[in-house]
Amino acid sequence: MGIKKQHHLMRIYSSKAFTRSDHRYPKLDFSQQELQQRFKKQLTIEQDCTITIDSVEAQKPITENMAKMRKLLADQRVLWHKSLLQALMESKTILANTNTTDNRHNLYPYLCVLEDKDYVDIMIQSIDELPPSGEALKILAKYLGGRVNTKYSVRQKQRNQTVEKLNNIYDTYTDLVAKDGKDFDTLPREQWCKIVMDQSSGPSLQGGESDLPFIVTLELGMYMVDLMVSNIKINSDILNPDFNKKFIPLIYHMYTFRSTRQVGFIKPHPILSQIQLEAMETKLTFDSYVMPMLCPPVPWNSVKSGAYLLTPSQLMRTAEGATQHVELLEQCKNLHAVLDTLNQLGNCAWRINKPLLDIIISIFNDRGNDKLDIPPPLSEAPKIPHFSPQDPSSTSSEKAQMKREVSNARKKGSEMHSLRMDALYKLSIANCMRDEIFWFPHNMDFRGRTYPCPPHFNHLGSDVTRAALVFADGKPLGPKGLDWIKIHLVNLTGLKKKSSLGGRLEYANSIMEDILDSADNPLTGKKWWMNADEPWQALGCCMEIANAVRSPDPTRFISHFPVHQDGSCNGLQHYAALGRDVIGATSVNLTPCELPQDVYSGVAQQVEEFRVRDAKNGVKIAQLLEGVISRKVVKQTVMTVVYGVTRYGGRLQIEKRLKEIDEFPKEHLWEASRYLVRLVFNGLKEMFTGTREIQEWLTESARLISKAGYSVQWVTPLGLPVIQPYHRTRRLVLKSQLQSVFLTINYDTKQMPDTVKQKNAFPPNFIHSLDSTHMMLTSLHCYSAGLAFVSVHDCFWTHALTVDTMNKICREQFVALHSQPILQELSNYLVQKYCTGIPLEAKKKKTEEYLELSLCLATVPQTGDFDLQRVKESTYFFS
């Protein structure tokens, strides 16, 4: 039985040989007592469910008007709270005495899981967060209902003494991770489970509490929106005494029209937006899970238990309401490797790079800077041009032009608002954490790719947020560390991509003057760093280099700086390895070479050859494209082809690139991009023969499986079960007082699979499940070697000191992974799962389809002659 049989890699992982005594697990740089105190702090935050922090805009001075408006808002909030509470109580009384005969839920029981005041608090909070342009009813309802659910879940734990037990277990657990704790040869998960076993009395920590069903949270949310719309009022003359005094609704329900759809929207009354704008309130309230944790996360020890202390969290991120993933995970006997990886990633302690954050905030609070990716405030937004359609002096094309400008300005304004708010959240969280040490609990998507749970501020974010983060733990640079940091800096600039590591180092040394100037005078000097691809990380890097070279002994300089190693076109690397594709393997650096190979240039070259040939044959568009084809034109398409981009999407990407080339005649954009995307696809086919065959086999298998009525399912070499959640759409109508909301549910396993999605998504999903496996293997081995390790999918981070070790492990694990008969095992699994025998009474057509499926699944593509071991010597595999 293939399903039950453990994969080789899992066996290695579970065996004594892997886990035990010769391994040095990293300890955290804290005493047990410190960790226990941090736990208490975190616990308090999570018990409150929300946390209110100062925004970075609080550093601005308060004007008289601001103070007035803030007072106004505060007074109003008290009134709103009162009327909402009143309305809620009345409404509950009515509901309690209503026998619902229709198939709608009577919400009464769900209005009793929290105290009345809690519901009202949640509603009032949502008013502060409503953007001036409003929010779709569905989204707002989901948000409100979700908050009720979180609070409910936390309350349950508080009620049944879980908190106390958790406290005891955590105290004991700190023994394993604290620096003054004992040495163990167990992993955090094992230790946690052991302690839980020892304290088996009392409530279970295994998520005994129940969640509200997704549909109920939505209905609850819509109920709350309705309550708000009909009960929160404001005086219409509150800002302008000239207006008639009337009690008007503060937020209102209306529709926006998007092509043929009507979307219900909740918008704040312009008066409210005006007050909010002028008050410039500087407190931000977040759900507690939005903040990084102040103590190491609870190690994932089962599908239901891990990450935050009290806040419910999902091991696997899924569409709300999709249950198939969790069911599979719960059936799974051995998820240890996967859980341990998440725990290790979550156990990495972080802190803020304060000097850098301060520079970022100063620009943010000034006027922002688009070039440096600091979104400017709305005051910098283009003024919406005033125009009257009646002005007789302008022609209709001028009017059309003006109309377009108005609409663009409005669009730009709302884009800027959302970018600004996003940055405000991130920077405010970072600023709030400036003196803390913190952790990001992790979970994963259904293919095993891992993500930090806190949504805004984390190391997966943009250049700005990445730059603000450093490892809390410092390590000396050692003999080669400084060189690695310098190489890392050059990588961040985006320059010298074709140079060897030595070449990059040499380049860095040749511009030391610029680097030091950037570090010393970031905003007043020559500003070399601002031209880098990733300017903020580059600036951070400059500062680290400056500090290191000025220290008495750079090799002993304690560095907190994460150095990155990037897979070069990681998707194609996995394909090339699967197919043992010699040419492909060389072009994505699986083969050792003097200089890094650049697959994008390779494809561009191939495309150019095709073009020249066509131009000679008199193809007009090919002649027109002379001198246009470059690495840049094809890069994005090549990169995404592996992940299933279609010709359609590819054409759009190429069209975008061509648009950027000013000399290229705009009227030929469509034709040229259509022509080029064909050439890129052909070029890739020629270079990656094995890849194409594997991709086609995967696609065809998925098509037949789906046609036979199943969802495609497989197990990664580390034992993670994967199922594709794509089904035909089911519509669900939720009725409420305000309007009916239509939900389109496309993950319902009772529906037939969506064949198009199943087949198109299988190759990229499969490759993602492999790259996540590679990352997990690397993480597990780094951890047992005592390294700090975190990842952004195919980009691995560690200290400068340990880059070489991580690189070695990364290559070894890639080889170990692909030494497995991955495709053969996939084939075995699929055959065993989907070809269980022909039903006796099957019709001829069914039988034929069955045979076609069996044949396809059993026919594993041939592989080439690439010698996998060579990866171990390849410098530019990850670099």
Added chain:
Amino acid sequence: MSIHIFRQVELMMRPACCQTIRSRLCLHKAVLPPVGHSGRCISGVPVLHRRAFSLDSLSSGPGRHTLGQSSQQPLAERTSSSALAQRNLSAVALQGKCRPLSRYDFLHDLLDLGDVEENRLHAQSSKMARHYIVDPDLAQLVAQLIEPEDAKTVIFECNPGPGVLTKTLINAGAQRIVALEGDKLFLPKLRELEGRLDGQLEVVHCDYFKLDPVGNGAHGPPSMFTDKLFNDLGISEANWTDDVPMKVFGILPMRNIRGTLWKMIYALFEQQSVFRYGRIELNFFISENEYLKLVSCPGQNLYYRPFAVLWQMACDIELLHKEPWESFVYTSKQSFPRSRLPNDHLCLVRLRPRANLFSNGLTPSNASTLLMMIKQLLVKRKDKLIDMLDHWSPDSGSKLLEEMCLSEDILTGHVYPEEYRRLFELMDKSQEFKQSWLYKEVLENSERGGWS
């Protein structure tokens, strides 16, 4: 249930007391009962339908409540060949005032329409999904219905294709035709015809349905801006209340009929695009189901939507003719859109903008608020109008309804287009509504430049 019945009855009664426009239409209908055509059967060409003006299929449409139908029929059905013939006579009688109907007539025989089969092949070679008229009898009928003999009115023919109707119109005495052809394929022959004539025909490479593009990016022919087109043609702006300066004839492209019509109704209310040049009369073949939606009445819950309300408010709508799909040459293999409504015909509909549309407070600049209001009100046609009004301006609803002589519990789906216009005019005069958010909302023409 009893309330429901009450509403139906009320709905039936109301037009009698406050809908003057409709009663005029009723009169009209009584005077000019539908009359069928004669003499359309010629051997060798497909037989064309004679049920031209029958209302049978209309009244049998689903979802339509039959109460009060006779008094509510908003469309005016009219014209018969005999009526047309009389008109022709009177036009001839007036000839002295303008230049001779067609000098061509004096010098030559009528223009040769060409071989039907050849025209058909020519039309079919187009790569755009369109309908074309090649049948000479159909062309003849359409030409009569457009009434081309009025010398002051320019005729815009959209996408004439092989030019059968163009020639027929000229033969029928049209003085000035502008052929707007979007498909290059047909241009040479049209231009050749243009050259043979004495100024009656101007050919422009332009797709009428792509006038005034809204999206970003490069625009070349056949998409064009109206002012360029009209400038080139030497046509100047006109007052709204002037006579109809131009008639447009076209067969709406099947793709996105409603989107196209939405774009036009927006332009009409804001007097943008072609409507800067006066009350342009539109004569379009549209699919039967879309036509039925266009003329649906209050109470037809499924179809009485902003689309219908706004068109009925803005225009006199007349069904000129119904013609089976098969009578046209269709260049696409796509089948006709299915619909719950009958959809066997293309309907030639005349949309003539009302001269008094902007006479009572509605202006092109506040029209966008009217559009917003109608769209908001008719999302749910079973909501009470008073609730919606109070929603915009608390405690104003009952006063407004009283002024309008409407009952307090009337549903939004039961209010006539005219009433909506008056309602808006009242609201626009009141300061209270000016403060409402309704005036701050703007209809975004979202992503695809979609207007629907």
